[in-house]
Amino acid sequence: MTELNLVLLGPPGSGKGTQGERLQEELRLPYYATGDILRAAVRDETELGKLAKEYMDRGNLVPDDVIVGAIAERLSSGEATDGFILDGFPRTVPQAEALADKLSELGRELTGVLLIDAGDDEVTRRLGGRRTCVKNGHVFHVEFNPPQREGVCDVDGSELIVRDDDKPDVIGNRLEQYHAKTEPLIGFYDERGLLRRIDGRAAPDEVSAELRGTLETLKLEANGAI
Ligand code: AP5
Numbered sequence: 001m002t003e004l005n006l007v008l009l010g011p012p013g014s015g016k017g018t019q020g021e022r023l024q025e026e027l028r029l030p031y032y033a034t035g036d037i038l039r040a041a042v043r044d045e046t047e048l049g050k051l052a053k054e055y056m057d058r059g060n061l062v063p064d065d066v067i068v069g070a071i072a073e074r075l076s077s078g079e080a081t082d083g084f085i086l087d088g089f090p091r092t093v094p095q096a097e098a099l100a101d102k103l104s105e106l107g108r109e110l111t112g113v114l115l116i117d118a119g120d121d122e123v124t125r126r127l128g129g130r131r132t133c134v135k136n137g138h139v140f141h142v143e144f145n146p147p148q149r150e151g152v153c154d155v156d157g158s159e160l161i162v163r164d165d166d167k168p169d170v171i172g173n174r175l176e177q178y179h180a181k182t183e184p185l186i187g188f189y190d191e192r193g194l195l196r197r198i199d200g201r202a203a204p205d206e207v208s209a210e211l212r213g214t215l216e217t218l219k220l221e222a223n224g225a226i
Contacts, residue, residue: 004083013123059173
């Protein structure tokens with residue numbers, strides 16, 4: 001089987017993390033979610049975390065060179081030779097160009113970019129009601145996916161919190177950043193024949209089913225069967 005090198009693209013709150021976790025389990029590929037990587041760095045007070053914190057708290061993107069280095073390191077590490085799932089990277093055109101350069105240096109290329117989209121009103125509702133597990137980042141929603149016990153993670157029993165950047169005044173800025181800096185990637189990848197659109201407004205299981213179908217097609221294309 002040809003390697004599967006995937007990018008999950010979409011606005012904040014569209015369900016990239018929810019679907020990324022499911023895909024990781026199904027495909028058994030390394031899953032690199034830049035938001036999770038940065039939050040862990042902030043929690044551990046590493047140099048990367050100290051640099052990223054003030055950008056993240058305000059809902060701004062961290063500088064390109066900071067995040068490009070962190071992803072390039074992982075792609076070169078040898079753990080992603082059968083493929084990978086990138087969630088939240090690239091998020092600007094310079095990041096997309098840096099990713100293409102890195103993959104070309106490794107003699108590889110992207111298999112597909114999966115755009116999970118949902119309108120601004122819907123993602124605002126999702127981010128406003130999201131509750132995140134403080135220990136391992138498991139995600140719930142007060143209305144759409146409530147935990148069995150309020151405030152407690154079903155998976156590992158740790159506390160559920162509201163992320164600092166899920167507070168109402170920050171959500172608006174994250175959406176502005178998305179439209180200004182990340183949305184141009186839709187055209188960037190469409191021109192290269194890599195973009196596949198997934199309707200993120202549907203229920204999580206329906207989104208997963210559509211993703212599975214798209215991946216089957218991508219695999220057939222990658223193997224030259226269609
Ligand atoms: P990051 O953590 O990547 O945030 P994001 O892209 O804004 O994405 P989210 O995690 O908020 O949303 P999601 O799409 O994963 O949705 P989820 O599945 O949780 O990045 C955070 C920050 O890090 C950035 O602001 C930036 O500062 C920095 N950063 C990260 N990458 C960077 C980069 N490359 N360059 C520069 N800076 C970078 O779902 C949301 C909610 O909806 C949940 O409650 C969930 O339960 C619910 N839900 C999910 N799917 C559905 C559904 N189908 N129906 C109903 N509810 C649903």
